[in-house]
Amino acid sequence: MTSVELAVASDAELAEVALTRAEYIHLVESLGREPNRLELGIVGALWSEHCSYKTSKPLLGTLPTKGPRVLQGPGENAGAVDIGNGLACVFKIESHNHPSAIEPYQGAATGVGGILRDIFTMGARPIALLDSLRFGPLDEPHQRHLFDGVVAGIGGYGNCIGVPTVGGELYFDESYRTNCLVNAMCVGVVEHGKLTRATASGPGNLVLLVGADTGRDGIHGASFASVVLDADSAARRPAVQVGNPFLEKCLMEACLELAGDPRVIAMQDLGAAGLCGSTAELAHRGGCGIEVDVARASRRETGMTPYEVMLSESQERMLIVAKPGDVRSLQEVFERWDLHSDVVAVILPEQRFVVRDGAEQVCDLPLDLLVDGAPPRGAPGPRPDRPKSAVASRGPAPAWTSDEALLALMGSPNLGSRSSVYRRYDHQVGDATVILPGGDAALVRVDGTTLGLALATDGNSRYTALDAHQGAMIAVCEAARNVVATGARPAAVTNCLNFANPEHADVWWDLHDAIEGIGDACRALDIPVVSGNVSLYNDTGGTGIDPTVVIGMVGVIDDVARRCTAGFRDEGDLVALVGPVAAELDGSEYQRLAGGVNAGTPPGLDIDLERRVHAFVLEAIEAGLLHSAHDCAEGGLAVAIAESCLLGDIGAWVGIDEIGDGEGLINGAAGILFGESQSRFVISFAREALVRLHELAARHSVPFRGLGSVGGERVGVTRCIDVSLADVRRVHGGALIERE
Amino acid sequence: MRFGIAVFPGTWSDRDCKHAVELAGHTSVMLWHKDRDLHGVDCVILPGGFSYGDYLRAGAVARFAPLMESVAEFAGAGGLVWGICNGFQILCEAHLLPGALTRNSSLEFRCAASWLRVETSDTAFTAGCERGSVLQVPVSHGEGRYVADQETLDMLEREQRVAFRYVRRDGSAVEGDTPNGSMHDIAGIVSERRNVLGMMPHPERACEPLLGSSDGMQLFRSVATSVSGNGVMPVAAVS
Numbered sequence: 014m015t016s017v018e019l020a021v022a023s024d025a026e027l028a029e030v031a032l033t034r035a036e037y038i039h040l041v042e043s044l045g046r047e048p049n050r051l052e053l054g055i056v057g058a059l060w061s062e063h064c065s066y067k068t069s070k071p072l073l074g075t076l077p078t079k080g081p082r083v084l085q086g087p088g089e090n091a092g093a094v095d096i097g098n099g100l101a102c103v104f105k106i107e108s109h110n111h112p113s114a115i116e117p118y119q120g121a122a123t124g125v126g127g128i129l130r131d132i133f134t135m136g137a138r139p140i141a142l143l144d145s146l147r148f149g150p151l152d153e154p155h156q157r158h159l160f161d162g163v164v165a166g167i168g169g170y171g172n173c174i175g176v177p178t179v180g181g182e183l184y185f186d187e188s189y190r191t192n193c194l195v196n197a198m199c200v201g202v203v204e205h206g207k208l209t210r211a212t213a214s215g216p217g218n219l220v221l222l223v224g225a226d227t228g229r230d231g232i233h234g235a236s237f238a239s240v241v242l243d244a245d246s247a248a249r250r251p252a253v254q255v256g257n258p259f260l261e262k263c264l265m266e267a268c269l270e271l272a273g274d275p276r277v278i279a280m281q282d283l284g285a286a287g288l289c290g291s292t293a294e295l296a297h298r299g300g301c302g303i304e305v306d307v308a309r310a311s312r313r314e315t316g317m318t319p320y321e322v323m324l325s326e327s328q329e330r331m332l333i334v335a336k337p338g339d340v341r342s343l344q345e346v347f348e349r350w351d352l353h354s355d356v357v358a359v360i361l362p363e364q365r366f367v368v369r370d371g372a373e374q375v376c377d378l379p380l381d382l383l384v385d386g387a388p389p390r391g392a393p394g395p396r397p398d399r400p401k402s403a404v405a406s407r408g409p410a411p412a413w414t415s416d417e418a419l420l421a422l423m424g425s426p427n428l429g430s431r432s433s434v435y436r437r438y439d440h441q442v443g444d445a446t447v448i449l450p451g452g453d454a455a456l457v458r459v460d461g462t463t464l465g466l467a468l469a470t471d472g473n474s475r476y477t478a479l480d481a482h483q484g485a486m487i488a489v490c491e492a493a494r495n496v497v498a499t500g501a502r503p504a505a506v507t508n509c510l511n512f513a514n515p516e517h518a519d520v521w522w523d524l525h526d527a528i529e530g531i532g533d534a535c536r537a538l539d540i541p542v543v544s545g546n547v548s549l550y551n552d553t554g555g556t557g558i559d560p561t562v563v564i565g566m567v568g569v570i571d572d573v574a575r576r577c578t579a580g581f582r583d584e585g586d587l588v589a590l591v592g593p594v595a596a597e598l599d600g601s602e603y604q605r606l607a608g609g610v611n612a613g614t615p616p617g618l619d620i621d622l623e624r625r626v627h628a629f630v631l632e633a634i635e636a637g638l639l640h641s642a643h644d645c646a647e648g649g650l651a652v653a654i655a656e657s658c659l660l661g662d663i664g665a666w667v668g669i670d671e672i673g674d675g676e677g678l679i680n681g682a683a684g685i686l687f688g689e690s691q692s693r694f695v696i697s698f699a700r701e702a703l704v705r706l707h708e709l710a711a712r713h714s715v716p717f718r719g720l721g722s723v724g725g726e727r728v729g730v731t732r733c734i735d736v737s738l739a740d741v742r743r744v745h746g747g748a749l750i751e752r753e
Numbered sequence: 754m755r756f757g758i759a760v761f762p763g764t765w766s767d768r769d770c771k772h773a774v775e776l777a778g779h780t781s782v783m784l785w786h787k788d789r790d791l792h793g794v795d796c797v798i799l800p801g802g803f804s805y806g807d808y809l810r811a812g813a814v815a816r817f818a819p820l821m822e823s824v825a826e827f828a829g830a831g832g833l834v835w836g837i838c839n840g841f842q843i844l845c846e847a848h849l850l851p852g853a854l855t856r857n858s859s860l861e862f863r864c865a866a867s868w869l870r871v872e873t874s875d876t877a878f879t880a881g882c883e884r885g886s887v888l889q890v891p892v893s894h895g896e897g898r899y900v901a902d903q904e905t906l907d908m909l910e911r912e913q914r915v916a917f918r919y920v921r922r923d924g925s926a927v928e929g930d931t932p933n934g935s936m937h938d939i940a941g942i943v944s945e946r947r948n949v950l951g952m953m954p955h956p957e958r959a960c961e962p963l964l965g966s967s968d969g970m971q972l973f974r975s976v977a978t979s980v981s982g983n984g985v986m987p988v989a990a991v992s
Contacts, residue, residue: 168862172895173803175765259763259806350762439864439893441958442801444769449965458963460772573963 030057092543117162136272137201149190207273231326429748485530501568513557580660592693596684667721799840858934
C-alpha cells in the first residue's frame with residue numbers, strides 16, 4: 014500500500030484543518046492508519062504553526078536562553094528570572110494579530126486575557142501589561158477603526174481585571190494596512206517557592222477544567238492564525254473569541270490563592286487549540302499520557318460534538334492536575350469565587366492522547382506524534398538575491414526649514430504623544446507605577462521591596478525591512494537602552510516575531526536573519542531570551558507585512574528611589590550626548606516624512622560600543638550624577654532633545670559643531686539633527702558633575718560631548734532650530750487626534 | 754484604628770487601600786461580599802474595581818450583596834463609609850448617596866492626574882484638610898460623570914455636601930473641563946449626616962511621593978483622627 018492510496022482526506026478537509034498533503038501523508042504513515050475526522054482536526058490544530066512552531070522552532074534553538082538569573086527558559090507558559098529578595102519575575106509577550114484584524118475589540122481584549130493567564134498559570138501575580146501595536150496609515154478610516162477598537166479592547170480587559178497597562182509602542186506604516194499587529198506582554202512576580210509549572214505527573218491523577226463553560230467560540234483559532242488572511246476572512250469572525258475579564262479576575266484570584274499549594278501538581282491555561290492543546294502539552298511535558306472525556310466538560314450550548322469541545326477556544330479556562338483525594342478541596346477554593354469546575358481528564362502512564370465521549374473512545378493518538386511530530390519546515394528556497402539599494406532613492410528634498418521639520422516629526426503619528434492612548438488604560442492600579450507611560454521604559458515597584466522592574470517593548474520594522482539581521486539587533490539594543498535610561502540593568506528578553514508567509518523564501522530568510530540578529534545582540538549584551546512567540550502568515554491576498562521583531566525587555570533596579578527619568582529637570586543643567594554623531598538618514602522617520610520611502614541601509618551598530626554606553630549610563634545613574642537620561646531613537650537627536658524638554662516641561666538650547674554654519678537642511682544638517690544613529694543617550698546633569706562624567710566616559714571609552722544647557726521655554730539648536738516649547742507641545746499632543 | 758475593606762468579585766483597589774491604610778499606620782480587615790460581619794471596624798471602605806464585572810450598570814449588582822445590608826445598617830447608625838470609584842457608584846446605586854454616575858462625557862475611560870479642591874472640612878474624611886486646599890489625586894474610571902436633578906444639586910450645594918470638586922492645579926475652576934463631565938464639577942459628595950463619602954478619584958494611589966503625590970494620605974489621616982476622638986467627630990450618634 015502506498016502513501017498516496019492512504020491519503021483519502023479531500024483537499025477541502027485538509028484546508029479546513031490547515032494541513033498540507035505532505036503533512037497528512039506523514040501523519041498517516043506514522044500512525045499506520047487513517048485518522049478519523051476528530052483526530053485529523055486535533056492534529057491540524059497541534060501541527061498548526063501557532064502551536065507547533067514547525068517553521069521557527071529549528072531557528073529559535075539558536076537563541077541564548079541561559080544565564081545566572083534564569084529560573085525558567087522557553088518551553089513553559091512564560092519565562093522566569095530571579096530578581097532578588099527570593100522573588101521571580103515571570104513574563105512573556107504574545108501576538109493576537111489575526112483575530113484583531115477581524116474583530117479589533119475582542120481580538121485585542123482576548124489577547125490581553127491570554128497573556129495574563131500565561132503569567133498567573135505560573136503562580137505569579139500580574140503587575141503590568143504592555144502592548145506593541147502596528148496599524149496602517151491613521152488617516153484611513155478603516156485603520157482608525159482598527160486602532161480605536163484595539164485600544165478600547167486592551168483597556169476594556171486590562172482596566173476591568175485591574176492590572177495596569179504601563180507601556181508599549183505604537184507605529185503606523187503602510188505595511189500593516191491589511192494586517193495589523195497586536196502584541197501583548199504581561200509581567201508578574203512570584204516567590205521562588207510558589208513558581209508553578211505546567212508539567213503533569215502521576216498516572217491516575219485527575220485534571221480539573223475550571224472557569225468558563227465551553228462554547229463554540231474560537232473553533233479553529235490556532236489554524237486560523239496560521240494561514241494568510243483573504244477576502245473571506247471577515248466570515249471567520251466565529252473563529253474570534255469573546256473575552257470576559259470579570260470571570261478572568263475571579264479565576265486569577267482563585268489560582269493565585271493556590272500558587273505554591275502542594276495539592277496543585279500542575280496548572281495549565283487554555284489558549285490556542287483549547288482543551289486539545291492544553292491537555293496534550295500538559296501531559297507531554299510530564300512524559301505521561303492523558304485521557305479526556307468530553308462528556309464531562311460543561312457546555313455553553315447543546316449539541317456540541319467532541320470535535321467542537323476539544324477545539325473550542327472559549328476564554329477564561331484553566332486546567333489543574335491533582336491527586337484524586339485533593340480534588341474536592343480544590344473545587345471548594347474555586348467555588349468560593351463562584352467558579353465552576355469539572356473533572357475532565359485522567360493522567361495515563363503511557364504517552365497516549367485519548368479522547369472519550371462518555372463510554373465511546375473517539376480518539377487515540379501517540380502523544381509524541383501529536384505534540385512533536387509536525388514535520389519541521391526548512392527554507393522554502395535558497396536565499397533570494399536581493400540587492401540592497403546602496404544609496405537611498407530619496408524623493409525630492411522637502412523645502413522644510415529645520416523648525417518645520419522638527420515640528421512635522423514631533424506631530425507625526427509615529428512620534429507624537431501617546432497620551433490619548435494611555436489615558437484610556439488604567440496605568441496606576443496596584444500602587445506600583447513609579448515611571449508612568451510616556452517616557453522610555455515604565456518602572457514598576459515590586460511590592461514589599463525597594464526593587465523596581467523597568468519594562469519596555471521595541472521594534473522598528475523600517476530597519477528590519479531593510480536588513481532583518483541588523484534591524485533585530487537594533488531592536489534588542491533599543492529595548493535595552495530604554496531600560497538602562499531608568500537606571501535598571503537589563504535582565505532578560507521575551508520576543509514576538511511577526512512575519513508574513515514563511516512559505517516565501519524572502520520571508521523565511523528574513524525570519525532566519527532576524528532570529529540570528531536577536532541572538533547576536535543578546536549574546537553580546539549578555540541578556541538571555543526566556544520566552545517568546547512567533548506569528549507568521551501576517552499576509553493578506555499576497556501582501557505581507559514588513560518583518561517585525563518586537564523585543565520585550567525586563568530590567569531590574571535594586572532601589573527605585575535611585576531611578577532616572579527622561580525629562581530635563583533643572584534650569585541651568587548641562588545637556589550632553591553620549592554616543593556617536595553621524596548623519597544616517599536611511600530608514601529614519603525623517604526619510605518617511607520627507608519622501609515616503611524606506612530605502613538604503615539601516616543605521617550602523619557597533620555592539621561593543623553599545624555595551625560600553627550602557628555601562629557608562631548605568632554607572633552615572635548609580636553614582637547619582639544624572640538628572641535625566643533619554644534614549645535617542647526615532648527622529649534622532651533633535652527629537653530626543655525636544656522630548657526631554659516636553660517631559661520636563663522646560664526648554665533647552667544646544668549647539669552641534671558638525672552642523673557648521675547650517676544653511677537650512679539641504680547641506681546635510683538634517684542627517685545630524687534627525688538621523689537615527691544608534692547607541693546614543695541625551696543626558697542632563699548639574700554643572701558640578703561634568704568633570705566626573707568626562708572621566709567616566711573616558712574610562713568606558715564612550716564618545717561624550719557637551720551640547721548645551723537646560724532652561725527657558727524654547728527648544729533650540731544653534732543656527733538651525735528655534736521653536737517654542739508650546740508649539741512643540743501643541744503638535745505633539747495632537748498627533749493621534751482625529752482631524753475633522 | 755481599623756478599616757474594613759470590602760471585597761466584591763471584581764474589586765481591585767482592595768490591595769491598594771490596604772497598602773495606604775498600612776502606610777498611615779493603621780490596620781485593616783478584608784470584608785468578603787458574601788459575609789455580613791463587619792468585624793467591628795471603625796470605617797468601611799468600598800474600593801475601586803468592576804464589582805461583578807459591572808456589565809449592567811456600575812455598582813448595580815454589588816448593592817444587593819449580603820455585605821451591603823450590613824454596610825447600609827452601619828451607615829444608618831452613623832458609621833463611616835467611604836466609597837472610592839466603584840465604591841461611589843455602589844453607594845449611589847444603594848441610595849446611600851443621591852445622584853448617579855454615568856458614562857464619562859468623552860465616552861472613554863480616563864486614567865489621569867486630577868486636582869481636587871476640598872470644599873468642606875466638616876466631614877470625618879476631610880477634617881484634617883484645609884477648606885479650599887487642592888489635592889492631587891488620580892482618577893481612573895469610565896463611568897464617573899456625576900449627575901443629579903437640579904433639586905438634588907441645589908441641596909448638595911446648600912448643605913455643603915460637595916466634598917471635592919475638580920479644579921485646575923492652581924485651584925481655579927475648570928468649568929466643565931473635568932475628566933468625566935460631572936455636573937457642578939463634582940468629584941465627591943457626602944451623605945446628609947456626613948458619615949458616608951463617595952468620590953471617584955483614588956486617594957489610595959496618592960499616598961507616597963514616589964508615586965507622584967502623597968495628598969491622599971490627608972484623607973486617611975483625617976479618618977483616623979476623627980475616629981480616635983482627637984479631631985472633629987462629626988457624627989456623635991455612633992452607638
